[in-house]
Amino acid sequence: MYVYDEFDRTFLQERVDEFRDQVRRRLSGELNEEEFKPLRLMNGVYLQLHAYMLRIAIPYGTLSSDQLRALAHVARRYDRGYGHFTTRQNIQFNWIKLEELPDAMADLARAGMHGLQTSGNCIRNTTTDQWAAATPEEIEDPRLxxxxxxxxxxxxxxxxxxxxxxxxxxxxxxxxxxxxxVHDIGLRLHRRDGETGFEVIVGGGLGRTPFIGKTIREFLPRHDLLSYLEAVLRTYNANGRRDNIYKARIKIQVHEIGTEEFTRRVEEEWAQIKDGALALDDAAIDAIRAHFKEPDFATLVDDPPELEAAKADPAFARWHANAVAPHRKPGHAIVTLSLKPVGGPPGDATAEQMDAVADLADQYAYGEIRVAHEQNLTLPHVAQKDLPALWRALDVQGLATPNIGLISDIIACPGLDYCSLANARSIPLAQDLTKRFADNDRIADIGRVHLNISGCINACGHHHVGHIGILGVEKQDQEFYQITLGGKANHKARLGELLGPAVPESDVVDVVERILDAYVELRTDPKETFIAAVQRLGIEPFKERAYAAR
Amino acid sequence: MPLVKNGKPVADPFVAVADDAPLPDAPALVSADRLLKEGAALFAHAYPVGVIWPNSKDVLQLEPFLARLAVVALVFPKFRDGRAYTQARLLRERLRYTGELRATGNVLRDQFLLMVRCGFDALDVAKDADAAAVEKELHTYSVFYQPTGDGRPVPLRARLAARNV
Amino acid sequence: MTSPLQQKLKITGPTVITANRLTDGVVVWLKADGGWSAGLADAAVVNTSDDALKLLGVANADENRAVGAYPARVEIAADGTPRPVNLRERIRVGGPTIALPGAA
Structure with missing residues (x-):
């Protein structure tokens, strides 16, 4: 856990004071809406269909139990008792009043939290792996x-x-x-000749013009991280397009001038600043490391008898196989909490659930919670012997649906039910899909499928990189949905391919079901995943089946 | 529009001059085009000369003139257009420009501190009421996270220094 | 501030002006007396582009009370009250179409 020190606390308080004054000036009319909007956005405040929305950053997806309780408090005191976890390790509250925002932010600041740079044309909350410092497969904690x-x-x-x-x-x-x-900058930590550094990937992104990022540097020594980022940002700020909002992202700049030329400009700028004030050294990195308190892990062994005995219960065994992942420490495990119950809005949690998870984190997980970009929560450090008790407690809270990574683990944006940009609703569709795919045996048999829904071309629901992507469009005031197949968000990221004409809302669930039925018939064996089958067969056989009944 | 320099309101002696007008008997601000066209000849003028430099032009072109320019005025056509922040840092940190660096255009109080941190020392404030708020705005924050050439300590280093005391 | 809408505005039927209240974001409609109401029933309904433009001008000049004003088509029900015609406006009138989490 990163522990804020006096510096961070002072900064946050000053930020709250500044925003309080800006809100006061807006309410008094000293600031007009055009002047105020970028200021509120940079504090995470949007104006949506029904109310202001507050987006709070969860830096690198890490929360303490007290921070989660602070979020529950904000949900109760300033909102309607729930929040929505987003695809970028943020949480959103949908019903906030502008007049009360400064107080809400002051309450958050006391817990070391804020909405800083969760919107606006600035560098947003830096996101990372929700399994950081818990998974055995990483080379260093990326949160540093x-x-x-x-x-x-x-x-x-x-x-x-x-x-x-x-x-x-x-x-x-x-x-x-x-x-x-699919980020403006993606950084992959890896090792070369015993040294740690980054592959630097630039110009990825979804939205109306999706691109997979391009590698502009295979290996950047870690001490050069900040100077290199500054060079990229400077190249973008000086020459990125400002004439057209739809062409203003760095991906368009990289695309228009070419990866080679873009790289040349960055390297040229970097050469000027690499040995300047931003150069890191081991001492500086270690000082940050010292702020991340490693849990005081108990000495345990894998597969304790309590766990093995509990597996006699098929419901527990199913959940264990689905939601529990290996940990780097013996006797421990990573647990994913599904925020995708059958019939629920993906990613939403009530204040009661937040408080309950905070208590469970204190009891079983060293007080630490993570937020995943798939809109689920994670308890990163759980003793395996505690898994049966944890499972029972999660089940009471509706957080133990055994659907992690399966068809009903849907990523969805808030859509037209809340969002002023949306063209179509996302949540009701997700709810209908989870109801259709409510049978745990069936979804386990279908296996790993990522279904992502966006309510408009801005792609907050990451539809381009869903194995099945669904994009809401509006045609003559009716909701239609385009379907793509074959997208992937991981290290082999690719964009999905459009299946065919958009289908009306009433047909979407049937179409998805026909696609999955086709997969079950066409797969070589149950080990061939949906995405592997799509890659092997192309979209044609699925297209035939999807539109067969129409 | 009131001019605020180093946090204090000051009279602005500079007059912006059209490209085809002769230089007045006063300190003058000329356009970038005129500076690049007439070059050194401008500095034969008896009064100080400065330039209004648009945010779409590379500031490295200013290098040959910097020693003799009294003012470089960088432009914010809209406060949301942040190109001049980069230009300012390049002038101060790369080209070591030490004369007056003026922010002009849609210069509003909520951006004053960012401007000063990038090296502006003169603000051509767009709203009269904002001029009185400069001191307050510049003290909105007492701590800063990143170095921007202004010599302030930043936490990555300050925390180390504190540990080593 | 001149909205681009003000230069050209074509309406094709009964229209109201809607926005969000500055202080809390609540959906509001412009009334004939220049005030705002949280009920669509109170909205001033106009039928010509000129009248819509005029009303929009009133709304935009009042952005310290309501922000993001724009014209929205309505239909007039049998009882004479305006009703929203598209899904977005129906949602703005009636709230999200889903049960809110935690709501019993």
């Missing part, structure tokens, strides 16, 4: 570098009014859980 980036990017005076928003993600594991190839 996410925290170094957080400090560098917080209120960076040069990069607060960029051409457009800027998202950085980082991973240190072979399996990319942070979707780094």
């Amino acid at each position: 570098y996410a925290e170094i980036i957080r400090q560098w990017s917080t209120l960076h005076p040069e990069f607060t009014y960029l051409p457009r928003k800027f998202k950085i993600a980082i991973t240190a594991a072979k399996h990319d859980r942070a979707a780094i190839r």
